[in-house]
Amino acid sequence: MRQTVPFWSWAAKRSQDAFRKQSKVDNYRSRAAYKLLELNQKHRFLKKGFGVIDLGFAPGSWSQVASTAVGAEGFVVAVDIQNVSPPQGVFPVYGDMLDPQTQAKIQDAFQQHRQEPKTNDLIVDTILSDMLHSTTGIRIRDHAVSMDLCNSAFQLAKTFLRPGGFFVCKYYMGSEEHEFQKSLMKVFKRVHIEKPKASVKESREAYFVCLRRK
Ligand SMILES: C[S@@+](CC[C@H](N)C(=O)[O-])C[C@H]1O[C@@H](n2cnc3c(N)ncnc32)[C@H](O)[C@@H]1O
Numbered sequence: 566m567r568q569t570v571p572f573w574s575w576a577a578k579r580s581q582d583a584f585r586k587q588s589k590v591d592n593y594r595s596r597a598a599y600k601l602l603e604l605n606q607k608h609r610f611l612k613k614g615f616g617v618i619d620l621g622f623a624p625g626s627w628s629q630v631a632s633t634a635v636g637a638e639g640f641v642v643a644v645d646i647q648n649v650s651p652p653q654g655v656f657p658v659y660g661d662m663l664d665p666q667t668q669a670k671i672q673d674a675f676q677q678h679r680q681e682p683k684t685n686d687l688i689v690d691t692i693l694s695d696m697l698h699s700t701t702g703i704r705i706r707d708h709a710v711s712m713d714l715c716n717s718a719f720q721l722a723k724t725f726l727r728p729g730g731f732f733v734c735k736y737y738m739g740s741e742e743h744e745f746q747k748s749l750m751k752v753f754k755r756v757h758i759e760k761p762k763a764s765v766k767e768s769r770e771a772y773f774v775c776l777r778r779k
Contacts (some may be wrong), residue, residue, distance in 0.1 A: 571606065573762045584763045588626065597695060598626035600772070603735075605634065608757065608774050610691050610731035614638040616679065618671060618689055618725070620662060620718050621696030621735075623649035631655075631693065631733070639690075640743035642674050660697060660718045671721070691731040694718035697770070700737065704769065708739025711760045715745055715773075722778075723752060732775040739769075749775050 568749035572587060584596035591598070605611045611634035622628045622643035629652045632641045643651050644658045644667065651657040657673045675689065696714040700707040715736050722732040733752065736742055749756045753775035760771045 573603045581763070581765055593626040593629055594624040594717065595626040596763055598630050601695075603761040603763065604733060604759055604774055605630070607610045607759070608731075608776060609665075610733060610776070611635060611772070612639075612690070615690035616675070616688065616690045617641045618675070618691065618721070619643040619655075620692065620694040620721070621645055621714075622651065622655070622657075623647045625649065625655070625696070627693055627695055628652050628655045633690075640672060641679055642678065662691045662721075663713060668721060668724070672725070673683060673700060674726075675704070680713040688727045689710045689725045689730060690727060691733070692722045692726060694732075694734045697735060697737060704739065707737045707769070708741065711735075711737035711738070712741045712745060719745075719749070719752075726778045728778050730778045731779070732773070733773070734773045735770055736773060737769050738771060746773065749773055753778055 567570060584599050587632055588596045588598060611631055613636045615635045616639060617631045617635055617709060619628045619631055619641055623645040628641050628643045630750055632654050641655045643655045646661045648659055656678050658670050660670050698710055715734050718734050726732060746756060754777040757774040758771055759774050
């Protein structure tokens with residue numbers, strides 16, 4: 566039987582530019598879409614009917630992928646510090662994830678959309694975080710900023726993810742990643758480290774893919 570080779574397998578062999586060109590063909594807002602597509606093909610954390618929070622959504626390609634995957638029965642709440650209009654059908658929240666008030670805004674948006682009674686227990690299936698400021702090139706500093714963002718996303722995951730839920734989180738490699746991974750392992754049954762093919766090889770970004778909240 567003929568096997569279909571995913572786009573990202575051969576594109577990676579060519580160049581990052583191939584991802585950028587393909588994103589125009591596929592109508593994605595950025596080539597980052599192929600990172601999420603690859604991660605999800607491997608770990609299946611986006612399913613029909615899921616409620617998803619996408620942290621650091623702008624320009625919006627992860628939200629595009631997520632909202633297609635969850636379909637009309639599911640929904641996506643997308644958060645960013647930048648006031649960028651979200652893809653169609655995606656519910657935006659504008660705020661800084663390092664500001665504690667943003668969590669309350671996300672909770673409101675989620676509950677409004679689901680029309681759930683006000684409660685502290687949200688039934689979120691998957692939380693994605695692709696948050697990162699533009700890096701400065703100063704590794705220690707970029708890592709420290711990234712770890713702050715990872716911790717804020719993890720805090721949200723601990724508060725709102727249902728048992729069995731999923732958490733995907735970008736990080737910038739550095740000395741604190743092992744401690745952070747240990748904390749993730751206390752909360753999730755499986756924690757994988759992934760470097761998708763659409764992620765620039767030389768960049769120090771990678772992803773924690775955490776499966777099945779305990
Ligand atoms: C690499 S981009 C995300 C790309 C996106 N996943 C996509 O597919 O289009 C990182 C995003 O994180 C956002 N971000 C960085 N720090 C943030 C913070 N403290 N709170 C909310 N969003 C933040 C940035 O504004 C930026 O839009």
